[in-house]
Amino acid sequence: MESIKIRKITSIWIITVLTLFVASIVLGILMRLNQGGVLQQSPITFYSNMTIHGITMIGIWFVAGMAGINYLMERYVKTSYTANLIALILTVIGVLMLWAVTLIGKFHTAWTFLYPLPLKVMWAQWATPTFLVAMSILSIGWLIWGISMMTQVLKKYSIAQAFAWQHFKKDPGVKTPPFILISMITLVGVITCLFVAVVLMALYFAEYFSGGSFVNDALLMKNLTYFFGHTIANEMLYLGLAVIYELFAEVSGRPKWKTSWYVALAWNFTLIFILTAFFHHLYMDFVQPEGFQIVGQLASYLASLPAAAVTVFSVWVAVYRVKVKWTLTNLLFFIGVAGWVIGGFGAVIDATISNNIVLHNTLWVPAHFHTYNVMGNVLFSLAFFYWFSIQFTEKIVSEKFSKLILSLLIIGGAGFLLAFYIGGADSIPRRFSNYPAEFTSAKFLANFGAIFATIYLIPILMLFYNISKRCLKILFSSSS
Amino acid sequence: MSKNIVFLLFLIIGFCNFAEAQITSNALKEETNIYEKVFDVPLQLVDQQSASFDELYAQRPVILALIFTRCTGICNPFLVKLKENLQFKTQENPFQVLVVSFDPRDSVSDMQQLAKNLGLEENKQWTFAITNSISELNQSVGFDPVWDSLRQQFDHDALLVGINKEGYITKKLIGLREKGDLELLIGSVNNIFSPTYRLPNQNSLFSCFNYDPVTGKNKPGLGLIFLALPAVLTTILLISISYSVRRRRQKREQLS
């Protein structure tokens, strides 16, 4: 049973994430409006906004996923409040530093900070080292958190049990809950990619302080950057899935999901695929050995198989002709899974090398990853936030309210994303502050996207208000 | 402490092994005339035969070396080194070396003497020749020797030109080169395509791969360790945490 402390800290996480989410969405809408010609930002402002928008979004949904599994993990093992708190403090510090670096220092490398761009200082001198320090702070804070949670799991489950290997036997004996299995797999991936971040930062610092005598290899740095960046974004989605495996049945009023041999098999394989899929970011770097390129395509393809055949199918089994008690929570989960699947189609299409040559760095790329988030992972986390918030406060939202929220989310999300997909098919480049005149559809699509993003923002604000109100109550309540 | 020192030593040794030497900007001059057709000059070979250049390269791809016999500079060491480095050659990628003099004073017997001096008279892979259309040949391969009347010598690059069986220039190498570069040259005349190559770099120590032209494959570089390290670290962490957790539990159970 979880303590009051973890309830409160989870409330703080939720409010922090939602606040930053709203701020980030606004930045995103401003970006689209600039691309649509409605606003006239200077390119530096646009790109600084773009940088902090990306970093914030990845960061907050990652910590949202971590906070979610930390909270639910208390059902199985005692987690460390200290580690959670350290992560919260370091995250807030890191994020504040990053906002300063971009909005004040005008640091604008994009969230992927691809080497050697951070070292080609076209912004305030202090921005580059501060950026590197901020990223290091975040990595360390999240490493502490991840390692701590993994340790707590290992205190109760052996490695074999945590990975559910005993489920391959006819009589497994100790049953590993799906939540523990997925959390473990995901934490291993998270810790790995954070170690990658540490290596990356070390190499950056080495070059920064060497005064030119030590120069990194651009290909190695790109591999490391995407090993870190892709993997953390992928893992944040899977943190959301861990929550689904734990809560979907419960919220629907159905028996708990169990780990079977194919669930164990799927998730163990997923770990391998997640850690090797990042090569798909280097398809157009012909310098990369062909073997790695093919591994990238195969891993990206293969990752979709356990996802579809196990997780998605399990959701269908849990719903098809089953009298589900539909609430906002499981509806958000369900729609999120649909969004994740659709994003997956866009992703697998782009992960095909022979397609990538005409899609790479066009709007198709933000199309698919925004789908994964806007209509996928964000909904998973919002579902958890809402579910958490109603555990300790009275009065859940009305059905009408839920219907309104979901309709606006779907309509807003769909329109916003459609603009990206069509833009990608129109070969419109991504990460352009303004579009060349010859892309005749570009401005219209940008404004179209901005309008629908605003429609999406409305239910987010409603949920922000609703959930935060509850969380504040939880935070300031003196007793359970 | 000692572990740190060992790790540092390992790194230093690694640096020494994988640091790349700086090459001058000959690289730029090498990138001219690529895929242009070499001028089909009439050749007079050392065995008194005459042949046209296109007859030669149609049989086997050619590595063309331009020298002159009265050279007191680079020509001799250049050819000696070339001979040394080509001795390893296998049969997979056929080629022939054509040594042509760009000095109008050189006769066929001068070239024969040169071949003798190098011990290459009987070597079927090497052909020595002169041509009366040297200026056309020079121009088509981008070779520009300058006569220095003070020293009575030509000032020129040590140039190797790779020519494939269709007569197209596939690659040029300037200066005394190692086996690896020669393998690239031989690969190129046999139309072996590599979608990329590395530029001469400054102080870049950690690369993922180094292309080994001998095998035509990529050899793992030190940088790969950085890619693999995080996963290895995590695995070690996982195992050590699990182990220490169990140890503590066993100790606790023993005490109670």
Next chain:
Amino acid sequence: MQQSSILLLFFFLMGIALIVFTYVYLSSKKTDQGMSNPLKKRFWFFLILAVMMGIFASVTIPKSPYFAFADKTPAKVIHVAAMQFSFFLSENAIDPEHPSGQGIELPVNEVVEFRVTSLDVNHGFAIYNESNRLITQTQAMPGYVNRLRYQFDEPGKYNILCLEYCGMAHQVMRSSFTVK
């Protein structure tokens, strides 16, 4: 046009997903039987997916661009050096200390080769045809040269855009060449 078929494929798959999810959702309002034989259905679902992905992989991987026209001799080699914020295109190698370029004209229906590098940060070398469609691309990475071979079937003016974010003027970094 490749992009149109990609978009169509995506909409088709999206449509199927939407139909399936809606159908599954609506079915939950009716009875409480659950899915019959879920393990068998799961197995078949997995098998069909795996086969489809296998087909896609085996068909598309050989079409990867890395060795396109590898056995041909290009009619022209163009050296490309990308730099914040312009492209230098030249028939000769480009001196990193004094980069310079020239107007480029390429032959139609012949294989040409671009040797692409960067003089500072990562850039993208993306070729757009006259209908503003992206037809091919490669990255420009400092310290490396990427060789991109292509055969232009249509004469006309082709634009080059930078497709790898490289800083504040990324969106205006461009060049062009003609194919005759």
